[in-house]
Amino acid sequence: xxxxxxxxxxxxxxxxxxxxxxxxxxxxxxxxxxxxxxxxxxxxxxxxxxxxxxxxxxxxxxxxxxxxxxxxxxxxxxxxxxxxxxxxxxxxxxxxxxxxxxxxxxxxxxxxxxxxxxxxxxxxxxxxxxxxxxxxxxxxxxxxxxxxxxxxxxxxxxxxxxxxxxxxxxxxxxxxxxxxxxxxxxxxxxxxxxxxxxxxxxxxxxxxxxxxxxxxxxxxxxxxxxxxxxxxxxxxxxxxxxxxxxxxxxxxxxxxxxxxxxxxxxxxxxxxxxxxxxxxxxxxxxxxxxxxxxxxxxxxxxxxxxxxxxxxxxxxxxxxxxxxxxxxxxxxxxxxxxxxxxxxxxxxxxxxxxxxxxxxxxxxxxxxxxxxxxxxxxxxxxxxxxxxxxxxxxxxxxxxxxxxxxxxxxxxxxxxxxxxxxxxxxxxxxxxxxxxxxxxxxxxxxxxxxxxxxxxxxxxxxxxxxxxxxxxxxxxxxxxxxxxxxxxxxxxxxxxxxxxxxxxxxxxxxxxxxxxxxxxxxxxxxxxxxxxxxxxxxxxxxxxxxxxxxxxxxxxxxxxxxxxxxxxxxxxxxxxxxxxxxxxxxxxxxxxxxxxxxxxxxxxxxx
Amino acid sequence: xxxxxxxxxxxxxxxxxxxxxxxxxxxxxxxxxxxxxxxxxxxxxxxxxxxxxxxxxxxxxxxxxxxxxxxxxxxxxxxxxxxxxxxxxxxxxxxxxxxxxxxxxxxxxxxxxxxxxxxxxxxxxxxxxxxxxxxxxxxxxxxxxxxxxxxxxxxxxxx
Numbered sequence: 001x002x003x004x005x006x007x008x009x010x011x012x013x014x015x016x017x018x019x020x021x022x023x024x025x026x027x028x029x030x031x032x033x034x035x036x037x038x039x040x041x042x043x044x045x046x047x048x049x050x051x052x053x054x055x056x057x058x059x060x061x062x063x064x065x066x067x068x069x070x071x072x073x074x075x076x077x078x079x080x081x082x083x084x085x086x087x088x089x090x091x092x093x094x095x096x097x098x099x100x101x102x103x104x105x106x107x108x109x110x111x112x113x114x115x116x117x118x119x120x121x122x123x124x125x126x127x128x129x130x131x132x133x134x135x136x137x138x139x140x141x142x143x144x145x146x147x148x149x150x151x152x153x154x155x156x157x158x159x160x161x162x163x164x165x166x167x168x169x170x171x172x173x174x175x176x177x178x179x180x181x182x183x184x185x186x187x188x189x190x191x192x193x194x195x196x197x198x199x200x201x202x203x204x205x206x207x208x209x210x211x212x213x214x215x216x217x218x219x220x221x222x223x224x225x226x227x228x229x230x231x232x233x234x235x236x237x238x239x240x241x242x243x244x245x246x247x248x249x250x251x252x253x254x255x256x257x258x259x260x261x262x263x264x265x266x267x268x269x270x271x272x273x274x275x276x277x278x279x280x281x282x283x284x285x286x287x288x289x290x291x292x293x294x295x296x297x298x299x300x301x302x303x304x305x306x307x308x309x310x311x312x313x314x315x316x317x318x319x320x321x322x323x324x325x326x327x328x329x330x331x332x333x334x335x336x337x338x339x340x341x342x343x344x345x346x347x348x349x350x351x352x353x354x355x356x357x358x359x360x361x362x363x364x365x366x367x368x369x370x371x372x373x374x375x376x377x378x379x380x381x382x383x384x385x386x387x388x389x390x391x392x393x394x395x396x397x398x399x400x401x402x403x404x405x406x407x408x409x410x411x412x413x414x415x416x417x418x419x420x421x422x423x424x425x426x427x428x429x430x431x432x433x434x435x436x437x438x439x440x441x442x443x444x445x446x447x448x449x450x451x452x453x454x455x456x457x458x459x460x461x462x463x464x465x466x467x468x469x470x471x472x473x474x475x476x477x478x479x480x481x482x483x484x485x486x487x488x489x490x491x492x493x494x495x496x497x498x499x500x501x502x503x504x505x506x507x508x509x510x511x512x513x514x515x516x517x518x519x520x521x522x523x524x525x526x527x528x529x530x531x532x533x534x535x536x537x538x539x540x541x542x543x544x545x546x547x548x549x550x551x552x553x554x555x556x557x558x559x560x561x562x563x564x565x566x567x568x569x570x571x572x573x574x575x576x577x578x579x580x581x582x583x584x585x586x587x588x589x590x591x592x593x594x595x596x597x598x599x600x601x602x603x604x605x606x607x
Numbered sequence: 608x609x610x611x612x613x614x615x616x617x618x619x620x621x622x623x624x625x626x627x628x629x630x631x632x633x634x635x636x637x638x639x640x641x642x643x644x645x646x647x648x649x650x651x652x653x654x655x656x657x658x659x660x661x662x663x664x665x666x667x668x669x670x671x672x673x674x675x676x677x678x679x680x681x682x683x684x685x686x687x688x689x690x691x692x693x694x695x696x697x698x699x700x701x702x703x704x705x706x707x708x709x710x711x712x713x714x715x716x717x718x719x720x721x722x723x724x725x726x727x728x729x730x731x732x733x734x735x736x737x738x739x740x741x742x743x744x745x746x747x748x749x750x751x752x753x754x755x756x757x758x759x760x761x762x763x764x765x766x
Contacts, residue, residue: 007729010742042731210687213728248634248671249727251740289630290670292725306629307661308668365730367689373731405688441688441730455691459725465668568749570704592704593697594748 001049003134005038005220006213006252012064013046019065020048023072031072037221039134040375041121042367044086047134050075056104057089058082058113085113087122092135095128096148096344120390121372126353126379128361129177129337133221133375138256141263144224150269152340156232157277160343162192165236169339171347173359178204178295178332179407179436180512181358181425187329190319191237194327199239201230202323202330205246205253206300208292209408210459212439214363215333217375219246219253222337223260227283229336231264231274232343234281237329242283245300248290257285292409292463296511297330299465310465311511332437334363354380358424362438368405369395369444378423385419388442399444403527407436409456409463410516412523413449432523434516448545449528450535454482456520464513471514474505478521487548490536499525544606547591551607556581558603565595565604614639615647624655629665633672641677641720670724678713678720680758683737687726690733698734699723701748705755718759 002008002017017035024031041047044061048068051057058080060071067084074081088109091102109115116122127133136143144150156165169185176182191199203226207215219226230242246254261283264270272280291309293299299309301323322328338360342350351359358380364387367373371393378387388394388404395401403413412433414421421427425435443452457479466472478501484490502518502525509515525532534540541549554565554574561579573589576582584595584604596604618635622628629651636647643666652659666672684699699711702721706714713720729735732744738758743750 006727006742007731007744010729010732010735010744045732207728208725210691210726211689211730212726213730216728249724287631287634288669289634289672291668303630304627306626306657306665308664367730367733368692373689375731409688439688439730441692443692447692452692455688463725592700592748593694594701597748 001034001036001051001137003038003045003047003049004035005217006250007038007042008046009252011045015065016046016048016063016068019068020072023069027072027076029072029076031075034137035139036136037133037138038217038375040130040217040377041087041372042375043371043373049089049134050080051103054104056109058085058110059087059089059116060084061086080110082110082113085110087116087119088113089116093127094148095131095341096151098345099148120393121374121376124382124386124391125377126361127377128341129225129334129363130218130222130375130377131341132225133217136222138221138223139259141224141260141267144222148344149224149340150228152343153228153231153235153269154275156235156343157275157279162236162238165232165343166192168342168347172342172350173347173354173357174335174338174342174350175358175425176332177334177338177362177437179434181435184331184335187319187331188233188237190317191239191327191329194320196327197238198241198326199237200323200326200328201233201237201239201242202297202300202304202328203230203242203244203333203336204295204297204300204330205244205250205333206288206295207247207250207333207437208295208463209437209439211367211405211441212365212408212437214365214375214438216250216253218333218337218363219250220256223257224264225337225340226257226333227260227264227270229339230283231269231279231281232339233329233331233336235279239329240280240282242281243304243323244283244285245288245294245304246285247288254285254287261285291465292459293465293511293513296513299511300330301328308465310467311513313510334438355422355424355427357426362423362435364438364440366392366440366442368441369399369401369447370442371396380424381422383420383422384414387423387440388419392442395442395444399446401442402445402447403443403449405433405441405443405452405520406439407434407516407519408439409459410434410513410519411436411439412519413443413452413527414523415527417527432526433519446543446545448486448541448543449524449531450482450486450541451543451545453521453524454479454486457482460513460517464517468509468511468514470505470508471510471517474501475514475517477501478505478518482521485532485535486541486546488535488539488546490532492533492536494536495525495529495532550591551586552584552589552591552593552595553605553607554582554584555603555605556583558601560601560603562600564598564600568594568598570594611640611644611646612650615644615650619650619654626655626657629655629657629662630669633662633666637672641679641681642673642675645674676713676717678717679760680719680739681737682719682721682755683724683727684721685725685727685729685733685735685737686723687730687733689730690726690735693733695734697748698736698746698751701751702736702755705752719755
């Protein structure tokens with residue numbers, strides 16, 4: 001099995017797949033070669049999983065075509081190549097059926113290969129929403145069903161009244177996984193009570209947060225779980241039409257989703273008479289056209305209607321007046337994927353883990369300065385420290401943890417002192433950040449917080465739709481001030497002005513984008529004020545990032561005069577004779593960093 | 608250009624002329640030409656009975672549309688957060704230097720168009736660029752020239 005998500009493909013999974021396929025054919029082996037979704041072990045891509053009858057399943061990381069061929073040859077001769085294996089799986093939990101699929105009768109392992117349950121990356125995970133990711137072939141409806149798929153729908157249609165389903169959702173305390181955390185059961189209840197028809201369901205897959213790809217992975221790796229959730233939603237709320245709104249940047253997700261929809265239609269799981277129970281429901285895909293603000297529900301609706309994505313005043317909420325003025329319920333991809341679980345196992349079962357107000361699990365994209373960059377699913381109530389240090393494996397050697405940024409561009413940066421915070425909607429908000437859709441970007445001491453604030457402000461000022469004056473002008477003004485500080489021209493009064501502007505934008509903007517846009521600045525000002533002060537008082541960038549405040553230099557005691565830097569320097573700023581220490585002409589240097597990247601003895605320094 | 612008109616007509620034939628199909632229709636036209644020619648906007652406005660100002664509003668609001676002609680290869684440099692903290696800006700600068708562009712835009716020979724993009728969703732592989740349909744991860748500045756060279760149209764590369 002080859003992991004064929006976008007990440008896998010970007011690292012050459014297609015070549016690995018072809019190599020394996022080829023080699024199996026050449027050696028006339030009776031192996032089945034399959035593409036699967038993404039198990040979330042992103043830093044080890046491309047991944048290959050091997051499952052021989054009666055043996056545990058082995059995962060091989062960082063494969064390439066050459067290694068893949070050799071692996072197949074090895075397997076055919078009984079050599080499991082344990083030296084390349086990074087994990088061993090004796091079986092899979094299936095939260096839907098509570099059955100553990102076992103690959104091997106004996107639990108004997110393979111020498112030197114660690115079991116998944118012993119790996120810190122997987123030990124803390126509870127994979128509910130992502131139960132099938134990396135386990136099944138996403139383009140196979142049969143494999144989805146074999147994992148208990150569509151059983152929940154069958155049960156809902158045959159044995160449950162719509163009101164019972166909503167009651168279970170209320171018991172589960174499931175809250176919107178898109179970030180705002182509105183109780184899903186309540187939203188469905190409101191839609192159910194509307195007597196206007198038609199009613200719509202929308203799956204929000206406009207995952208615009210940079211640094212987050214949970215939704216992409218779910219759509220690519222387990223499209224049917226989202227469909228099943230939506231069909232159950234249709235039954236519970238009386239909606240007849242569903243729309244999946246996907247970002248245009250996710251071509252593979254669109255393709256897999258499209259495949260899944262036609263499979264479901266053919267199988268009678270979508271259409272006019274679902275499961276022969278008279279339920280009528282259609283789903284179509286709408287591609288976004290690239291606008292961050294369209295993740296906001298009223299803007300998303302405007303975009304589906306063919307207009308520019310500008311949010312409007314709520315109330316009326318979309319459940320009263322949504323798409324085309326008709327009642328519409330919008331939920332995030334992950335929320336939809338959680339639905340079959342709750343229907344199957346009951347709300348109380350779902351609510352058994354979590355904190356008082358946030359139940360169940362949440363997927364996060366753990367990226368940035370951590371050893372294990374990965375897509376993980378953890379129970380609510382886990383501490384940030386556990387996520388960063390254990391699941392993520394901490395920051396790479398020689399670096400120091402600085403902050404973890406949650407909630408995308410509208411989130412905040414949480415410092416080390418708050419790492420013992422339990423992850424749930426409320427505690428993150430109290431810390432000045434937000435849950436958001438699940439991006440978690442770890443930053444080490446090579447990240448400048450002023451630069452990060454500038455980055456997010458540039459993003460948000462760009463993506464502000466321009467409707468509200470305060471967001472449009474306020475963010476631009478804040479961006480100018482932070483750029484000024486980053487260039488070394490700021491003064492201390494600027495910090496107060498930034499705070500004042502931030503509060504103003506937060507209080508006077510119409511939609512979620514504007515109301516949370518100042519978070520990156522306000523949270524960095526709150527926790528990392530000393531870095532701002534270093535920029536304004538000493539005109540110094542402690543992390544050595546802000547271009548105007550740094551200079552490159554070559555350490556003459558380390559430089560061996562190999563000339564690699566001279567060849568890459570496009571501004572002809574590096575001088576020196578061969579085999580003698582070189583120097584950088586600061587007046588000419590464009591600070592591109594190319595020399596630092598190629599210098600083997602690490603003689604290029606930033607100061 | 609009668610050719611443009613024929614292609615636009617061909618694309619529009621696949622759509623019911625309802626407002627909700629405006630964006631999908633523009634997306635299809637964009638994927639044909641890599642940009643939205645003025646003529647296409649006028650045709651769309653007429654056929655969909657949507658004022659040209661509103662078509663223009665939509666075409667300039669969303670990031671995926673361009674009113675300027677673009678090159679044969681679309682180079683999208685991810686400037687998402689994870690890429691940013693791993694030096695995406697330096698990769699961007701390198702791509703621009705390599706193609707001799709002062710800022711994001713299209714090369715004079717219409718071979719490449721470079722644009723920043725906010726997250727391609729491959730954050731674990733940061734920094735990332737996507738050229739046409741192919742995504743390249745774990746990029747270092749030094750890999751950029753080779754990747755761009757491999758993408759060049761053979762006839763132009765020789766010249």
